[in-house]
Amino acid sequence: MLLLAGAVGCGDAGGVEGAGATPTAAGPVRLWPQLTPASSPAFEIGEVDTEVVKGVTAPGDDIGKADPVDIVRAEIAAHPGEYEGAKAPHRGTTARMADCAEGPGHGDCPVLGPYYRDLTGDGRDDLVLGFRLLPGKTTAVRVYTVVRHRIEQVMAWEDALSGVELAGRSLVIRSPSEVAGYEYRLQWTWDRDQGAMLLTHDEMLRTGSREPPHRPSPSPTPSAPAAGAPSDPPAASTG
Known part of the structure; x- marks a missing residue:
């Protein structure tokens, strides 16, 4: 009894107090256990598709010495159905490549400025390249590395982008969602076994922001009232 009284006294003085009943931990519950596990995917999104860039070299296996514009031109040449012809979905990209004489990121050149980072962990920089797919608002994101003295594309994705980030040895792509206040975030990471x-x-994560409500355009500033005319009351502050 003395021990119990002492414990109660400590609790009253700000010590450890009981928080009530603890909810029972719920583990994962397997649904439909009678289903036979699938052995192959129903859909393929090309996670491990790699492609050698033909006609472009990296002197000394330094991808920083390869021309990013030439790399995009090589992709266009390798996939004419996507970039050339009246029915090609990205035919506008080919037309705008003529504006890349000064290099990526200049004028109307669809090729964006390149970024270099060791994403494969081999101690050498790899190339992260983006270029706009025209017409439309889609941007292509590619990652290239050097494999056996050849430039190889080891990641490809196209989407409407709200942001692209390098985080350690991962590439994070953020894209807008049709659900207000949310966005898609996709993270790509090098896998040595797959070579991609x-x-x-x-x-799909909450961004904390929503579309701002529509507000009418402010009215023109009224002219000064004539002498003796009553003036309007001052507008309420919105700040």
């Missing part, structure tokens, strides 16, 4: 950047995380 794999889609390791695919999330």
Whole structure:
């Protein structure tokens, strides 16, 4: 009894107090256990598709010495159905490549400025390249590395982008969602066994922002009232 009284006294003085009943931990519950596990995917999104860039070299296996514009031109040449012809979905990209004489990121050149980072962990920089797919608002994102003295594309994705980030040895792509206040975030990470950047995380996350409500345009500033005319009351502050 003395021990119990002492414990109660400590609790009253700000010590450890009981928080009530603890909810029972719920583990994962397997649904439809009678289903036979699938052995192959129903859909393929090309997670491990790699492609050698033909006609472009990296002197000394330094991808920083390869011309990013030439790399995009090589992709266009390798996939004419996507970039050339009246029915090609990205035919506008080919037309705008003529504006890349000064290099990526200049004028109307669809090729964006390149970024270099060691994403494969071999101690050498790899190339992260983006270019706009025209017509439309889609942007292509590619990652290239050097394999056996050849430039190889090890990641490819196209989407409407709200942001692209490098996080350690991962590439994070953010895209707008049709659900207000949310966005898609896809993380690609190098996998040595597959020799490619794999889609390791695919999330839909809240951004904390929503579309602002529509507000009418402010009215023109009224002219000064005539002498003796009553003036309007001052507008309420919106700040």
